Amino acid sequence: MDQFDRDTKNFVGWLSDVAHVKQSPKIAVKDLRNSNEGRAVIATDDIDTDEKLFEIPFESLINIETSQINNDYPGIQEKLAELGQWNGLVICLLYEWEYLGQRSRWWPYMQVLPTSTTLxxxxxxxxxxxxxxxxxxxxxxxxxxxxxxxxxxxQAFVIENGMKDVLGNVSWDDFLRVASTIMSYSFDVEKTDENDEGEEDDENEQSASLKSMVPFADTLNADTHKCNAHLEYDKSSLKMCAIQPIKKGEQVYNIYGEHPNSEILRRYGYVELDGSVFDFGEVCMTNIKESLKNKFKVDDKFIDWILEALKDDEMIEKFFEDEEIVLDSYDCYISGEILTELVLFLQIITTFCIIPGITSEDEVNRRSLLARVTKKCIQLVENSMVTASCSDVSQLAIRNRLNEYPGDCIEYKPDFANEDDINKIREGMAKVVLKSECQALTVCLDSINKQYKIIDDQKLLNNIIKRKGEGDKDSKKSNKRQHR
Known part of the structure; x- marks a missing residue:
């Protein structure tokens, strides 16, 4: 039995004997190192939907309420809460892991958490x-x-609260390991007031959550395609329950959130080889500007003026109802969905670029025209219509973005099963992320044409120019009345 197996055995024994975890006889912790999946939870018998897989009492979690630091430093909990969920849990885990070590109640659990060499x-x-x-x-x-x-x-908190002797020597590497472990393995646990009679307060829901390390729940691997279990909360415990039937021999999967492969890699240090259900690529403002210059022969100065006006003109801001449409980048999802903000922005800026003589208009008239264009384009997009130029620039911008990626992105076929070289593994994971983003961008190339009715640019432009003319006539009539 190697150290990995000994740590697993000690951890499983600790779960029942010390942490008082109630575990279904239909699951077991297995070693899946041969497929680079580490420890995993496997069904040892068929499991039905809604079956409880295990239950963990709140007192067995590690957080600012349960840590031994509260007993050793009375009154520290309130200060930890003021410090914030992240920083508070970092200090608690440092105290348990780096200072208490084998004296910590959670020591067998911490032995199966990653080390700096495995993160x-x-x-x-x-x-x-x-x-x-x-x-x-x-x-x-x-x-x-x-x-x-x-x-x-x-570091400042440790010194200010008289803990220099116990945590004063925590290095950057120690901190990084603990912080990275929290990012990869912690849960935001919903706390339920024992006096609560069932009424929910949405406004206080976030403040009622407690960032916690949850032994056993974090042993499950995650997969956005294969998720078959999720964590539920009650007043005294957390329960992992099946959300679909799980066959004997199958792995039990959780989900860490609606993240694309890029975020899964950043947060958790792995990638889904077939891509995440929530993958997206990002079209940058630089890609859009380049497309506008090529199609309409406008320069950076003119485009920048439009961007600034859309962001700081008080009259135009009212049309957006506090929503920002000028962003540094726009998400394009693997589902084919593109942000309404992107569609609206493209519709406004392409329409403005084709107004005859717009570059020679003075500041006042330009802003007036932009406000009129914005109002009309909002109405158009709300009615699920866009112009041909809007569609064209969307495709040009996405293609410009795709051209920034390596040419063989989408063809890459990952296989890390027998790979031990960390450099090659990380190179492969990077390629998976780029492939995921390229696939999402490619799917979205024709999204506007599928989701919106395309109309001729001139039809919209005539409407805007006509209204401008009518406005000028009304102004002249008003002036004549004043002269009389």
Whole structure:
């Protein structure tokens, strides 16, 4: 028996003997290292929908309410809560893992959590490995600077609360391991007031959740395609229940959230080889600007003026009802769905670009015209219609974005089953992310044509120009009346 198996055996014994987890006899923890899946939960018998797989009492979770730190430092819990869910749990887990060690109630559980050498989130990738993810925008969301600020906050809290002797020597590597483990394995557990009679308060729902480490629940692997179980809450425990029949020998899967492969890799350090159900690619504003310049022969200065006016003109802002439509990037989903914000933005800016003589109009007239165009385009999109130019620029922008990816993206066929070289594994995972994004973008190439009725640009333009003319006539009539 190797160390992995010994740790598994100790953990399984701890679950029942110390953590008081009630486990169904129809499941067991299995070693799936041969397929790079680590520990997993397997059905040892057929399981029906709604069957309870296991139940965990709240006191066996690790959070700012249950940690031993509360007994050793009376009154610290309120300060941990003020520090925030993330930072508070980081300090609690550091206390249990780094300071208490084998004296911690959760030691057998912490022995099956990942080490710095097995964590695979993007925080642990070097620059050369990260380069394989270009041009994915996930590179902008790694969050290393934010993590360093969090580390400084934790260090300051330790000193301010008299814990320098126990946690004062926590290194960046120690902090990063704990923070990455929390990102990969923690749950936001809904807390139910024992005096609650069943009435729900949506406004307080977020504040009632408690970021927690949940032993056993985090042993389940996750898959957006294969999810067959989920976690339920009551006043004293968490229950993992089957949401569909699970056959003997099948793996029990949870889901970590509605994340694309890029976020699954960033947060949890793995990818779904067949892509996530929630994959999307992102069309950047730079792709849109390039498409506009090619189609309408406008320059950056003119386009930038439109972008700024759409963002800061008070009259135009009222049309959007506090929604932002000028974004740095727009999601295009593997389902073929594209954001309404993207459609509306493209409709407005393409219509504005084809107004005769618009570049020579003065500032006042330009803004007036843009407001009129915006109002009319909102009505058009709300009626599920767009113009041909809007559709054309959408396709041009998506193709421009696709051209930024390696040419063989979609053809890549991953296989990590017998791969031990971490560099090759990470290179392969990067290729899976790029493939997922390219597939989503490709699916969305024709989305506008499928979801909206395409009308001729001139039809919309005539309506806008006509209204402008009518407005000028009304203004002249008003002036004549004043002269009389």
């Amino acid at each position: 695979n989130g993007l925080m642990y990738w070097d620059e050369e490995q990260l380069d394989n993810l270009k041009p994915s925008l996930v590179l902008e969301r790694i969050g290393k600077e934010g993590a360093k600020r969090m580390y400084e906050t934790v």
